[in-house]
Amino acid sequence: MRHYQRFVTISTAGKSLAKITSKIQAIVAESGIETGLCTLFLRHTSASLLIQENADPDVLRDLENFFAKLVPEDSQRYIHSAEGPDDMPAHIRTALTHSSEQIPISQGRLVLGTWQGIYVWEHRQRSHTRELVVHITGD
């Protein structure tokens, strides 16, 4: 068994989900690992990782709408408001989703289901460059 680690950057648009499935699949191919485990780790507290429906873009809009309503940008609700009205909601949305995801690898490919895509979810209003660590183990 061996491992393969890569740091990559992801450009996000504000308050939306950026699909990274093919980028991650390419890194898995590059690693040459046939059977193993791929761990993704996002180095931020106001953006997160999600595995979600990859077919209908309306699902992504509904996810964004649901979270926008669940965690409103209303500075009266939060003590931490110095970094803007979208900052504390972004932290809460990150807490409710995931900083890391794990996906096994079989026959050189991620074992994602037919409808699963991998996303970086930007929770701030403005676009950002986000740092993702990809750690693959196996043989």
Next chain:
Amino acid sequence: MRHYQRFVTISTAGKSLAKITSKIQAIVAESGIETGLCTLFLRHTSASLLIQENADPDVLRDLENFFAKLVPEDSQRYIHSAEGPDDMPAHIRTALTHSSEQIPISQGRLVLGTWQGIYVWEHRQRSHTRELVVHITGD
């Protein structure tokens, strides 16, 4: 160090949690791995994994009730409604919980706490057959 990977199917009943603890423990035993890590990955976007209380079944009913209220089946709220009123809520409930879980292994057993059980949570109204990937590493 070596790994052991198995694809298994789980039969679920609609909108409820199916306990899979002993099934996973049996696969760990089968692997012969004494110290290591067990990763579970569910290949779906409308069912998810959860580690929760394994003693009082009322906890599972309260979890289901809470999520049913938090993410209502009300098609007016969602753009994505073509696959039925329970589909978009199922995606959101999956986002709020987990596609993967990791549990270390010690002395040939999952290190679950006394009250922890492993569950597949079906978020659709109808029963389904769900595919789970179990990936174990260690020695």
Next chain:
Amino acid sequence: MRHYQRFVTISTAGKSLAKITSKIQAIVAESGIETGLCTLFLRHTSASLLIQENADPDVLRDLENFFAKLVPEDSQRYIHSAEGPDDMPAHIRTALTHSSEQIPISQGRLVLGTWQGIYVWEHRQRSHTRELVVHITGD
């Protein structure tokens, strides 16, 4: 590749986040592993793990306030109430956050972003001693 596993206890204060970043970093150093993956697993269903903002303590208060409002301690809402009004909310808060976290290791250190800290979130009213399993693989 090899692994290193440690069981540690964490003392928590009621309904608050206990920072464990330096404790985990010390275990990583102790392991001597330079490139790898660190998995944390909490053996409880009424406390959870979270990676969050490590700078402004107001963020932690806002997180606690948000979750207290989202999952109220109102025994009329829950069937499971025998263990006190804070027990079922604690299970739900655990479901909404994480039993495990994974963080890659590079150059002997966790690859946490500048603003990321690791926390055990106590969801019960009273302080507890919580058991955490740290499993590190790499070389």
